[in-house]
Amino acid sequence: EVQLVESGGVLVQPGGSLRLSCAASGFTFSSYEMNWFRQAPGKGLEWVSYISSSGSIVHYADSVKGRFAISRDNAKNSLYLQMNSLRGEDTAVYYCARTSSYHDSSGNYYLRQYFQYWGQGTLVTVSS
Amino acid sequence: EIVMTQSPATLSVSPGERATLSCRASQSVSSNLVWYQQKPGQAPRLLIYDASTRATGIPARFSGSGSATEFTLTISSLQSEDFAIYYCQQYNHWPPITFGQGTRLEIK
Numbered sequence: 001e002v003q004l005v006e007s008g009g010v011l012v013q014p015g016g017s018l019r020l021s022c023a024a025s026g027f028t029f030s031s032y033e034m035n036w037f038r039q040a041p042g043k044g045l046e047w048v049s050y051i052s053s054s055g056s057i058v059h060y061a062d063s064v065k066g067r068f069a070i071s072r073d074n075a076k077n078s079l080y081l082q083m084n085s086l087r088g089e090d091t092a093v094y095y096c097a098r099t100s101s102y103h104d105s106s107g108n109y110y111l112r113q114y115f116q117y118w119g120q121g122t123l124v125t126v127s128s
Numbered sequence: 129e130i131v132m133t134q135s136p137a138t139l140s141v142s143p144g145e146r147a148t149l150s151c152r153a154s155q156s157v158s159s160n161l162v163w164y165q166q167k168p169g170q171a172p173r174l175l176i177y178d179a180s181t182r183a184t185g186i187p188a189r190f191s192g193s194g195s196a197t198e199f200t201l202t203i204s205s206l207q208s209e210d211f212a213i214y215y216c217q218q219y220n221h222w223p224p225i226t227f228g229q230g231t232r233l234e235i236k
Contacts, residue, residue: 035225044228045172046228047225050222062224100177112177113219113222114177114217115162118171118172
């Protein structure tokens, strides 16, 4: 069974830093791209960041570029989000999610950025 | 960036009736569109991918249609557990991955 479990969400002051973790199990973590999303209280879903299976390619939403850093440790089946220079508008539940990529019978690889598997979320509150 | 627009913002429907939710993309996303259901305090649940394919375990009363810029999620006969917020998301052009703002489906 695929499981994703986020941790690390806390109350932090504006300007502070935080590192979120996402522990993966039930699948070959090193074979899948991963993403972080967030959802501010009472608001919709927002994509935050993407990382390739090897960690060599990353992408960020403009709202977090230069402040957040995504990384992974495939030996530990773990995904991370380092969050610096936090602002009030970063207050949200943060979710990790696995891509739905696959290989077809010919060995062709398809990166499908939609998400069947999500963690339960971890709440980050930025407030003084 | 592709902007996704959902309508209506809130839809009031009686149990047993049909619900039709719409999603529009600011430019063509081909069929690279999904629908999610989200209930309070829960992560999103994948319902439909590739615009019209039901995800594993999703009841047949959920159906998706459309392509390019216009998409529809139809719930044929609403059950009590279907009242939730529904989001569309495109994955044709990224980054960024973009979502609609959501449609709240409430009991009439």
